[in-house]
Amino acid sequence: MSTRTSPTVKRRRIASELRRLRAGTGMSAEEAGRRVGLSKSAISRIENAESTGQVATVAALMRLYGVADEDVEQIEVIARQARTRGWWQRWNDVLPAWFDTYVGLESEASHISEYEPQLVPGLLQTADYARSVIRAEHPDDTVEEVERRVELRLQRQHADDPPKLWIVLDEAVLHRIVGSREIMRAQLKRVLDTAQRPGNDIQVLSFEAGEHGSMGSAFFILRFPDPRDTPCVYLENRAGSLYLEEVDEVQQYTTLFDHLRATALGVRRSEEMISEAINRL
Template sequence: MLHHVHMSTRTSPTVKRRRIAAELRRLRARTGMSAEEAGRQVGLSKSAISRIENAESTPQVATVAALMRLYGVAESDIEQISDVARQARTRGWWQRWNDVLPGWFDTYVGLESEASHISEYEPQLVPGLLQTADYARAVIRAEHPDETPEGIERRVELRLQRQQQRLEHPPKLWVVLDEAVLHRIVGSRDVMRNQLKRLADVAVQPGNDLQVLSFEAGEHGSMGSAFFILRFPDVGDTPCVYLETRAGSLYLEEIDEVEQYTTLFDHLRATAVGVRRSEEMISEAINRL
């Protein structure tokens, strides 16, 4: 039986492509057919089937329908998933920035744009969604020393556009920041003061929880590496964990992997100081500048 889910009002082609991939993987596994066999029946290579099932490529609507017929799915259910497949073939707003958007980050922005809950641990920097333009510019310059001034501005624009989109459909945001983030001067003292004021504003907005992991907390899990847990409004879209490195990104989507990171995040939340004390620490950091 297909998962009947209400369509989210947000339409991120990336999330829809993930939904199709998961559905087709599940249906093929149920029939016991190999990827090679399924491909042969609909005129696709084994690798084309794998790319579709791993959400690496967006299948034609007709291909999705043909595979579902092959797997013995009822026509009414095929129609429902064909709608999702059509949405998967639309362009995301972020694709206007393809000149400065690496393929692996394109996927993240597509997932972020439809997430209903974002939990994030950040040991080094203010998260991209909460950065001021000046702070973002300083970080981007440091990360891309060979980029032209125009290229830097394009990247800053994309970051601001992500924030703008978030205002239209605000996800619940729970951020644990290492105390180092409050002390590291990025850009200049002025830039940093404005950035911390932005953090102070965000911290008191409904739907946001901001906690500081103080130096006194000592050693803890995930030291030195940021991670994000993204959850989606539709039950058919499983949560995922996003890890970013200089070379690219890693998505963890298996239930046990997501659970491991959820437990780790729970430990970090419990180790961090409370929301009210965190607000005080941000104010103290502003006063020091």
């Protein structure tokens, strides 16, 4: 995966491990906090990956839960990594707090499955397409703020070892002119180029498919190279985002994505449809 390792993923791993260990002891968050000098809410923030926690605090909790010293030392290394700054935080001036977490997860994902009913996904957007979308989404931004957002979106595309992508695009994405016909033509060529790279699959859900699950609602399923980092589902709206991590929740969206893949055109026919859309522009 990308050498731009993500403190977000490390923080999430620690949170998951601490939740699991505490549950195994039968200890309440309040009791655990009292025994290491923290409040119940502080324990909750660490266990929900909302706070990294001091390295010494994480180590104290691990020992409290009966973890051997040599294993504690391994977790301390991860805890230190979790406290570093992510590469994307240089754009904090235009990066919403709720999207910060997603960029951190995306940076270390090995596979991303995505359904997109409206737009070309951010990881595939050209600068001109991204600029047009961002101007529409942030009409009050200055020129400088728009360019900062574009810069961040493009930086997300430059992982040394990018994730494998399986994307289902609604056919509407191919026909909506964003920016101009020239911008849209270049954008669809980028989509087609990505589809033809080994390891990526892009399918088009045609209008003829009719009604289907998740109509009008995009979602992402992110998977990670380390099996200790469980998959998660990302949902976004105008005001914020939602992360689903429970096994049954992720499975529901995995099943939904499987249905969308089965309903969509095959990969080869999808590439032909993208090419046809390019030729019409």
